[in-house]
Amino acid sequence: MPALLGLTPFAFYVIIFLAVPTVIAVGSGFLDAKGDFTWSNLGGLAEPAIAGSFFGAFFLSAVTAVVGAIGGAALCFAMLRSRAGGVTRSLVDSASSVLAQFGGVMLAFAFIATIGAQGLVTVLLRTQFHINIYENGVWLYTVPGLILPYLYFQIPLMVITFMPALEGLKPQWLEANATLGGRRATYWLRVGIPVLMPSFLGSLLLLFANAFSSYATAAALVGQANNIVSLQIRQALISETVLGRANLAGAMSLGMLVVMIVVMLGYSALVSRTARWQR
Amino acid sequence: MSRASGGETLRFGPGPVARSIIWTIFGLFFLIPLFSMLEFTLRTAKPGVYNFDRWALVFSGTTTRYDRVYQGLGNSLVLALVTVAIVLLVLLPTMVLVELRFRRLRRLLEVICLLPIMIPAIVMVVGLAPTYAVVTQIFGSGSWTLAFAYGITVLPYAYRAIQSNIAAIDVVTLSEAGRSLGAGWLSVLMRILVPNLGRGILAASVLSVAVVLGEFTIASLLSRVNLQTSLLLISQSDPFVAVIFALLALLFAFFLLFAVDRLVAVGRRRTAKG
Amino acid sequence: MSALESPQFGSTVELRDVVRDFGGGVGLSGIDLAARPGELIALLGPSGCGKTTALRALAGLERVDSGSILIDGIDVTGEPTNRRDLGMVFQSYSLFPHLTAGQNVEFGLRMRKTPPAERRRRAAEALELVGLDHHAGRYAHQLSGGQQQRVALARALVTRPRVLLLDEPLSALDAKVRVQLRDEIRRIQTELGITTFFVTHDQEEALAIADRVAVMRSGDIEQIGTPEELYRRPSSPFVAEFVGLTNKLRGTVSRGELTVLGQRVPLASTTVRDGAVEVYLRPEDVLLAPTGIPATVVSTSFLGALRRTKLRLDDGSELAIQHAARETPEPGALLHLEFAATPATATPIDVAPE
Numbered sequence: 073m074p075a076l077l078g079l080t081p082f083a084f085y086v087i088i089f090l091a092v093p094t095v096i097a098v099g100s101g102f103l104d105a106k107g108d109f110t111w112s113n114l115g116g117l118a119e120p121a122i123a124g125s126f127f128g129a130f131f132l133s134a135v136t137a138v139v140g141a142i143g144g145a146a147l148c149f150a151m152l153r154s155r156a157g158g159v160t161r162s163l164v165d166s167a168s169s170v171l172a173q174f175g176g177v178m179l180a181f182a183f184i185a186t187i188g189a190q191g192l193v194t195v196l197l198r199t200q201f202h203i204n205i206y207e208n209g210v211w212l213y214t215v216p217g218l219i220l221p222y223l224y225f226q227i228p229l230m231v232i233t234f235m236p237a238l239e240g241l242k243p244q245w246l247e248a249n250a251t252l253g254g255r256r257a258t259y260w261l262r263v264g265i266p267v268l269m270p271s272f273l274g275s276l277l278l279l280f281a282n283a284f285s286s287y288a289t290a291a292a293l294v295g296q297a298n299n300i301v302s303l304q305i306r307q308a309l310i311s312e313t314v315l316g317r318a319n320l321a322g323a324m325s326l327g328m329l330v331v332m333i334v335v336m337l338g339y340s341a342l343v344s345r346t347a348r349w350q351r
Numbered sequence: 352m353s354r355a356s357g358g359e360t361l362r363f364g365p366g367p368v369a370r371s372i373i374w375t376i377f378g379l380f381f382l383i384p385l386f387s388m389l390e391f392t393l394r395t396a397k398p399g400v401y402n403f404d405r406w407a408l409v410f411s412g413t414t415t416r417y418d419r420v421y422q423g424l425g426n427s428l429v430l431a432l433v434t435v436a437i438v439l440l441v442l443l444p445t446m447v448l449v450e451l452r453f454r455r456l457r458r459l460l461e462v463i464c465l466l467p468i469m470i471p472a473i474v475m476v477v478g479l480a481p482t483y484a485v486v487t488q489i490f491g492s493g494s495w496t497l498a499f500a501y502g503i504t505v506l507p508y509a510y511r512a513i514q515s516n517i518a519a520i521d522v523v524t525l526s527e528a529g530r531s532l533g534a535g536w537l538s539v540l541m542r543i544l545v546p547n548l549g550r551g552i553l554a555a556s557v558l559s560v561a562v563v564l565g566e567f568t569i570a571s572l573l574s575r576v577n578l579q580t581s582l583l584l585i586s587q588s589d590p591f592v593a594v595i596f597a598l599l600a601l602l603f604a605f606f607l608l609f610a611v612d613r614l615v616a617v618g619r620r621r622t623a624k625g
Numbered sequence: 626m627s628a629l630e631s632p633q634f635g636s637t638v639e640l641r642d643v644v645r646d647f648g649g650g651v652g653l654s655g656i657d658l659a660a661r662p663g664e665l666i667a668l669l670g671p672s673g674c675g676k677t678t679a680l681r682a683l684a685g686l687e688r689v690d691s692g693s694i695l696i697d698g699i700d701v702t703g704e705p706t707n708r709r710d711l712g713m714v715f716q717s718y719s720l721f722p723h724l725t726a727g728q729n730v731e732f733g734l735r736m737r738k739t740p741p742a743e744r745r746r747r748a749a750e751a752l753e754l755v756g757l758d759h760h761a762g763r764y765a766h767q768l769s770g771g772q773q774q775r776v777a778l779a780r781a782l783v784t785r786p787r788v789l790l791l792d793e794p795l796s797a798l799d800a801k802v803r804v805q806l807r808d809e810i811r812r813i814q815t816e817l818g819i820t821t822f823f824v825t826h827d828q829e830e831a832l833a834i835a836d837r838v839a840v841m842r843s844g845d846i847e848q849i850g851t852p853e854e855l856y857r858r859p860s861s862p863f864v865a866e867f868v869g870l871t872n873k874l875r876g877t878v879s880r881g882e883l884t885v886l887g888q889r890v891p892l893a894s895t896t897v898r899d900g901a902v903e904v905y906l907r908p909e910d911v912l913l914a915p916t917g918i919p920a921t922v923v924s925t926s927f928l929g930a931l932r933r934t935k936l937r938l939d940d941g942s943e944l945a946i947q948h949a950a951r952e953t954p955e956p957g958a959l960l961h962l963e964f965a966a967t968p969a970t971a972t973p974i975d976v977a978p979e
Contacts (some may be wrong), residue, residue: 093478285471
């Protein structure tokens with residue numbers, strides 16, 4: 073059927089540039105240097121350096137997801153009163169879209185300029201308030217130091233993802249609650265929060281996924297240390313063999329992918345629940 | 352006797368005090384780093400003294416020091432164009448076709464288009480490296496070939512933008528009306544559907560441009576030059592210029608998105624009144 | 626018979642000179658309305674006439690700029706919504722999506738701290754009252770539009786409120802469901818004897834179920850009365866044209882007697898002064914006769930039990946009549962008309978047009 077042919081360009085494109093690379097990335101984890109099937113790469117995931125990098129990524133992602141979700145939700149809440157389609161909304165939406173995409177390189181610049189060794193805030197604190205934030209060593213370039221920069225794109229992402237859910241709260245529910253004798257507190261406790269919870273958790277998971285898969289910020293800031301998974305993969309790609317295993321990058325990719333799939337499945341389950349209610 | 356009753360119109364959301372606090376905290380959090388970047392670019396050799404010398408130097412075009420960045424910028428702009436072309440010439444027709452003829456495949460298309468979010472860029476690169484070995488053989492090693500990978504990266508954003516527009520208009524009825532009036536399929540697409548999908552197309556294009564300008568991972572690990580990689584490179588020799596260009600890129604993307612958002616909002620208000 | 630079904634003594638409700646000023650649009654310009662215990666009053670009018678504003682002011686969801694609202698003689702104007710002890714049914718989307726039908730109905734009882742066992746029992750009774758006793762475990766998105774509104778009704782009634790407010794509850798439903806549900810609402814309301822306000826833009830709905838109908842326009846009550854009064858003795862052209870179909874004809878009043886197209890028509894009101902008048906006649910009050918006013922048939926519609934036929938008079942104006950379906954006028958045929966002896970409303974023509 074001729075119409076079916078119309079789908080071929082897209083199918084072709086997606087197969088070559090999405091399906092094939094994914095299969096290669098995951099499949100290579102099961103091959104050794106000679107191309108034979110092996111489990112040894114997967115075993116490499118248990119190595120302390122690599123397992124540690126997974127934990128580093130989990131820690132960073134979890135913290136920034138929770139803090140970003142709560143902060144972003146608060147910001148959405150404050151935005152409720154701005155008129156939809158008004159200038160304030162446009163400003164915040166555009167800013168959020170840009171910042172959520174904020175490449176790691178530019179983000180690194182921003183934070184080095186702010187709280188780097190010669191950053192504006194560092195210098196100000198040192199000269200005006202006599203506080204040296206780096207008394208106990210330079211922490212900006214370690215995993216905990218990545219938390220603030222990560223929040224810089226996590227919170228905007230939360231705003232983009234969560235705002236529609238907040239706008240989906242129908243005024244009729246607030247009014248019905250009032251006519252049935254409930255106060256504002258009861259409304260939030262019994263209606264608002266329960267209805268929003270799936271979206272909130274879903275967005276939180278999305279934030280987690282976003283942080284976990286992030287690479288650029290860490291690369292630009294952390295440099296040589298390889299304490300989160302993304303950076304380990306880079307290390308594995310650049311040097312041919314790591315710890316004697318040829319396709320460790322593939323194994324690590326598989327590990328990352330499994331985590332992502334689990335998280336995204338949770339996300340879509342939560343979001344579909346909300347979609348049913350909003351009908 | 353006037354009586355404003357206790358039963359005022361019920362309000363949603365926090366009161367003015369809570370709102371000011373929230374706006375202030377977040378405003379500071381997001382503006383301070385940007386301001387610090389600006390302050391950084393205005394520094395001179397003497398501490399405490401600021402001027403625009405460095406900005407002037409960048410725009411004067413007298414040195415060749417920044418050629419790298421301009422090269423990266425040029426590459427990124429080309430990449431943005433090619434990526435948008437892929438979105439408009441490959442994704443858009445496919446979405447329309449599915450909507451008109453292959454409704455059952457809609458779910459599958461949605462899953463495919465949202466997959467890239469699930470696959471971290473770094474994982475993609477592991478698989479893209481061998482693929483791009485072939486691509487380089489066929490198309491050469493210019494940076495523009497990155498657009499093939501970028502087209503996949505922007506799929507989730509472009510798909511959502513166009514799909515929300517498709518959902519808002521009744522594509523099937525419009526095309527049936529066009530057909531009954533004698534239009535061929537190409538006319539239906541170009542004269543009827545595309546004009547009505549302007550909003551989604553515009554949003555998808557602008558989002559794609561923003562994503563492409565900010566992309567680093569794939570370019571870096573495939574050893575290509577784009578805006579972000581050249582910024583990182585030059586930051587090692589001249590951090591000031593790097594920050595200047597970063598600020599400019601940010602502002603550009605922001606104004607682009609803001610302008611499109613206002614355009615859409617005004618357009619919507621006009622159609623609502625009419 | 627359950628406690629919910631035993632008749633109650635309804636509350637009196639009064640709006641005194643209630644004003645709501647929206648600054649730009651129409652609000653309420655001094656409404657006076659008094660409802661007797663157990664009465665169902667319909668607020669009827671076109672969009673923007675203020676009927677919903679009036680209802681929401683009663684509920685406390687709209688601010689009142691001046692005037693007062695009394696329930697059982699007590700001024701509640703300053704009371705917030707959640708303390709007015711009302712039941713309200715909204716047009717749509719008011720069921721809490723994350724709770725089952727049963728939990729929705731229990732919500733008001735929860736607010737009143739009713740113990741769980743009694744809560745469940747009363748909620749079950751309320752659902753039975755609206756015919757949904759087996760649906761307590763369903764969620765809103767699993768129910769049809771009509772079922773959702775029934776649950777909303779049960780939820781509003783289970784707390785035995787003093788007043789029931791319905792804001793166009795049937796407008797979003799299919800025609801057949803609408804008729805079914807409105808009769809049920811009326812039946813339940815009468816059984817419980819609860820004073821009720823029903824907002825609608827559908828005049829047929831209002832006439833069918835209300836004890837009294839208040840026709841509203843631009844923030845004011847144009848006329849309030851029983852459905853019969855409104856239909857037979859509309860006090861103004863607006864009411865005459867809004868409620869039911871009507872024909873507008875020229876006539877002359879001289880010495881208290883009305884003549885239209887050469888025929889005498891009794892006057893509904895005795896205070897119409899002499900001169901040229903606009904006369905409002907219902908289609909069923911214009912009869913086919915062997916002799917009388919000549920008219921040519923333009924078109925005719927078969928409506929099952931009766932026919933509506935459009936005719937053109939000698940002066941070019943058109944008339945709609947309603948008659949038994951047995952008579953089948955042919956388009957183009959010449960017929961004769963006469964007027965029934967029903968008193969008609971007439972307004973002098975040189976009065977400023979509405």
